[in-house]
Amino acid sequence: MDTFLSEGSNLAGAVDRAFIFIFTISFIFTIGITAMMVYILIHFSRKKVKNPRQFTGSVKLEIVWTVVPLIIVLMMFYFGWVGFAPMRKVPANAMPIKVIGRMWTWDFDYGNGKISKELVVPYNRDIKLNLVSLDVNHGLFIPAFRVKEDVIPGYSNYLWFRPIIKDTFDIFCTEYCGLAHSGMVSKVIVIDSLAFEKWLVDLKVTGDVPDHPGLTIIKTNACLTCHSLDGTRIVGPSFKGLYGSKRIVVTDQGEKEVEAFDDYIKRSILDPNAEVVKGFNKGLMQSYKEVLKGEDLDKIVDYFRTSVEKK
Amino acid sequence: MKNHDDHITSYSLNWTVLIVLLILTTISILAIKMHLGAYTVALALILASVKVTIVLTYFMHLKFENLLLRLMVGGVFLLFAIVIVITFIDYYFR
Amino acid sequence: MSTTEHSDFIDSDTGKLGMWLFLFTELFLFGGLFIVYAVMRSKYSADFHHAALELNAFIGATNTVVLLVSSMTVAMSLTAIQRKQSNRAMGLIFITLILAGVFMVNKYFEWGHKIGLHLYPGSDVMKTLPHGEIMFFGLYFMMTGLHALHVIIGGILLTIVMFKIKSGRINQEHYLLHENGALYWHLVDLIWIFLFPLLYLIT
């Protein structure tokens, strides 16, 4: 199928094998049936046959043409299934890109507010597209990659692929979405990993920058009712500039100075009353041991670190 | 053009059927008070199905109809059940 | 069989088969709603539970009993006509119609109460509810509304039957319409038997 439509992704080969299998069988049968009909028309024409034979059926033949097509279609099913199954198994390290469909454009969101109108992907990397619709149904179709999934509001659908040809390919919308449905097209551009990194850095930030996951955790656990982000003093010390700063804390043994790195921050969350920053009251904060698990703590620490680094 | 061979259900049979139906209704109302958890829906549906079967057989005279009609009714309910099951192949595994 | 000339009389088995087929389509009509119900309930089980508390299980149960009894009276009226007791048949149908009326009155109060609470589709209160509850009330109004429509149609059909018994056009020999009217009424009952636990008895 190369001359016809390039096999632009790792998934294309198996799909094309299914095509070829089904088309070959179909071709053979169509030719066979047509040839048979022509043969009958010539050979058994009324001019030649005056005494049609009056047989009415044959159980043996019925069984044959029930079982043989059954086997054939099961094979077709198998090929289709084999070509399809990998499409739903996304490799764990695939690079996620959010695709936002709305009447009648595509947005490709690379995170941190970096949104592109064209899908630029690094060559030979696993890419996962998370499909989101803001209004009605759309369909994301990249013919050269043999992938297509609908983009349906209220649902989170996805697809993945690994581009294996460096080139530019079409993207179509394949779910009817109103007036400019046919105009809802874009391109996918496959480039070198290095070029991709550079492109991504150069991409202007146009969208909302989402919260750091650590900050999300901080917000959902209502930490901000006692600790501010901007340096204001509330019930507890502010988080501003926390990471790496030096603090005087009061412990049971007396005062001491600590540097606020990972261990200290985690200790303060799990056992807040062991070391209390001088000038604040003990006993106001409960331990979050039961609420926040290790991974969450890492994210929180990471948030503090990155928020300091940015300055 | 006449209904000569039609079976006539007696008044007393009708009464009996009603009483059974009322008892089943009471059970299904009481059942929800018993907090059976996940089984409540199942129980409610089973009881409803039993009631429906009774209505079909006696009130709607299926018991006295020919086999073909009974098969049709059974088949129609079965088909609907299959449709629900197949729909849930999608929703259950999502 | 159909060996006689064209006539307005439809032979009873033919007519009854036609009615049954029609009932099948009715079942699938409600069936579509049941599919939606099943899917939505599995998606929003907590909301469904919560919203169902708004429904008055007592009215629901009363209406169940009303419909079951009315089902019996129709069945009995058929027995009566078969036994040539026309007056009794008419009386029984009359009771059925009264019960249908009771059902509708209950429904009226039930709906009226909901609407009084602004719990109807598109209302201001409705917009503030969680999705699952909106869905529950949507289904509630659609299902009971469609069912109530069937109660009304069944009532009209039975009224016609009653007048035909009076005029003698339905009698011991010819009671196809009566039979079909009764079948239709039983269907109304059948559907309610499923609606009741699904809408009112959610835990």
Added chain:
Amino acid sequence: MNDSSTAVPLNFLNHKTGLWSWLSSTDHKRIGLLYLYSITVFFCVAAVLGLLMKIEKFAPGQTIMTAQTYNGMFTIHGIIMIFIVVIPGLAAVFGNILLPIMIGAKDVAFPKLNLFSWYVYITGAFLGLYSQFAHGHVPDTGWTFYVPYSAEATSNVVIALTAAFVLGFASILTGLNFIVTIHRMRAPGMTWFRMPLFPWSLYATAWIQILATPIIGITLLMVIAERTFQIGFFDPKLGGDPVLYQHLFWIYSHPAVYVMILPAMGVVSEIFPTFSQKPIFGYGAIVFSSLAIAFVGYLVWGHHMYTSGMSYQARWAFSLLTFLVAVPSAIKVFNWLSTMYGGSVDLKPPLLYAISFIFLFSIGGFTGLTLGSLATDIQVHNTEFIVAHFHYIIFGGMGFGFFAAIHYWYPKIYGRMYSNRWAYIAWGILFTGFNILYFPMFIMGIQGMPRRYFDYDPKFTLGQEISSIGAFILIIGLIAMISNLVYHRRKGAIAPANPWHGVTLEWQIPSPPPHENFDEVPVITHDPYVFDHPYTK
């Protein structure tokens, strides 16, 4: 029904005259003809829309219409063709005219209901047309009315939905009537397995009609409720589920495609024995495969939703079921071929159409298998490949089946013969045009040309041009065919009662049939396709 002395014997066409005698007739044959004429008119309207779309697509960019017009056009083209033309199609036209005759009855079980369903049908059909002209936009949702678009679009979608609902009701009533007729009205001696195959196919069809149609009815009602009362069954903004709508829609609309094709299969099952003068091969297998198609066909709807984000398990389960439903179709094709084999085959126009039915239906069916297979459907879903698939299978299958039927029973219905010569010529043009029109769409579809596209990438220009030219050839063939039939309705040679030496009951009564079909009730003593019976010798 006596008057053998008068020049023109009384028959169902002339025993009463005047428009009202038609519009008020409960005679199944007249009702069938009412359907035939109304369907032809609607077909021509929708076909012209199809042609206009092809002209628009002759070149990329806007040529003769705006995108809005184009979108409205394929919507109404699809609605008319599916709901008004092919779903009633064969069953309402030839089923009505022939079913009672073929089973030896005087009429259907409920003649008044039959007339009533025609009126329901016409009401629905005009509602459909009205949605085009009513105040506001033309509906532009596609015939599938997918939500949320259909719940939000500002056009007259509600009218179009109501039309589809009303039409569904007519379809249910016809199906109900046929089932009862077949159960209760067969002539003495006509056991189930002495019934010809066309009635059998109608029987299977009728079950689908009464069990599947209510689902679309209630679904459309829900969409209407959603639009008018903001009950959000399907709109995600209100907690609804757009994919659930697709489930419900296809629970009906997939079985509906077998409502279209099964009667056509029944028609060719009549034609092959007659024109081979040989019993049908594998009568039982054909009967049971019809029933199997009806049953399994009810369970495969999800193959229209492979890309909708269904669960993985549902996808392969639906794929497997889809492949199973192909087997009964295969059985039928092989039985038809074997019926001709060893016969005395006479290539009259009806047989020519029946043979092209096999050819086109096979291509449509095999591409259906391409769609049924998961991997390949992902590629061609919602591309022109689908458009080609269903035009091949609906127009090439049901359409050519319809043309076969009309050429077969024309002399019976009107008592006149059309010109064979013109029938051959028209067929030649039609068949050529058909393939030129639709085959390129398969190729473009695989290359990625999506459907419902007003505009397209210039790389598809050549294919689109070839396809558009095919449409013009096709139209010439169609006009030739229709003219041949219309012209000879009055001018044709008088047809004998049994021009093709058929053996089923309709050929044993005069052409056109008398008002009450049979002077005396036929008593059936043998299987339907026995060719050495005294009647034919």
